[in-house]
Amino acid sequence: MVRVKICGLTNKESAWAAVEAGADAIGFVFAEGRRRITPVLAREIIRSLPPYITTTGVFVNEELNQVNQIADFCRLDLLQLHGDETPEYCNRAVRPVVKTIHMGAGVPDDEYIQNRYGERVRAFLLDTFVAGATGGTGQTFPWSSVQKMRIRTPIILAGGLHPVNVAEAIRLTQPFSVDVSSGVETNGQKDPAKMREFVHAVRSCSPVFFGDPH
Numbered sequence: 001m002v003r004v005k006i007c008g009l010t011n012k013e014s015a016w017a018a019v020e021a022g023a024d025a026i027g028f029v030f031a032e033g034r035r036r037i038t039p040v041l042a043r044e045i046i047r048s049l050p051p052y053i054t055t056t057g058v059f060v061n062e063e064l065n066q067v068n069q070i071a072d073f074c075r076l077d078l079l080q081l082h083g084d085e086t087p088e089y090c091n092r093a094v095r096p097v098v099k100t101i102h103m104g105a106g107v108p109d110d111e112y113i114q115n116r117y118g119e120r121v122r123a124f125l126l127d128t129f130v131a132g133a134t135g136g137t138g139q140t141f142p143w144s145s146v147q148k149m150r151i152r153t154p155i156i157l158a159g160g161l162h163p164v165n166v167a168e169a170i171r172l173t174q175p176f177s178v179d180v181s182s183g184v185e186t187n188g189q190k191d192p193a194k195m196r197e198f199v200h201a202v203r204s205c206s207p208v209f210f211g212d213p214h
């Protein structure tokens with residue numbers, strides 16, 4: 001079953017709507033941008049959640065002590081790092097790390113990435129490279145490039161997914177999980193109906209893995 005993470009939640013109502021839509025994981029952005037949330041509010045939301053929902057904090061080139069403090073304060077389960085964080089940085093994080101690979105027109109040097117980060121991260125998140133941005137852009141990248149990659153660590157597919165395109169994205173990339181932010185928003189706010197449609201689309205197409213998913 002392909003897991004679903006809904007990211008960029010900024011208030012309790014939308015976090016609960018994501019959970020009620022069936023998301024396995026939810027994400028809070030602590031980096032600059034319109035979806036930024038304060039640690040105090042994120043902690044309050046996380047404390048209110050039911051069990052078995054994985055909570056993720058999104059950071060971009062943040063000072064490591066600050067990341068670790070926020071992780072402890074909010075009781076985050078995972079850290080999603082979207083900048084130039086090194087393997088050593090990932091090693092010293094107090095929570096398991098999901099490291100983003102920004103996908104451009106071609107296939108990245110995935111063997112190099114796997115060798116550097118593979119032992120230090122829980123998963124790689126593939127997001128679209130957009131000049132001047134670090135994530136949450138709503139832009140897709142060519143999914144066919146994922147088929148050429150030899151990453152052995154679980155892959156989370158992100159970047160411009162929405163309820164209509166996610167089934168095709170899963171078919172082409174066979175990820176462990178998908179991650180969405182812009183594609184379940186209306187006028188910049190999380191839309192409960194779109195979140196439900198997104199989860200439904202993923203559940204309707206998810207194959208059962210018996211092999212080695214990535």
Ligand SMILES: O=C(O)c1ccccc1N[C@@H]1O[C@H](COP(=O)(O)O)[C@@H](O)[C@H]1O
Nearest residue numbers: 007135136137138158159160180181182
């Ligand atoms: O959502 C943001 O504002 C954000 C800011 C900085 C880094 C990452 C961010 N979000 C992540 O970006 C991807 C793709 O989002 P989208 O679906 O294309 O809008 C996703 O993993 C978000 O977690």
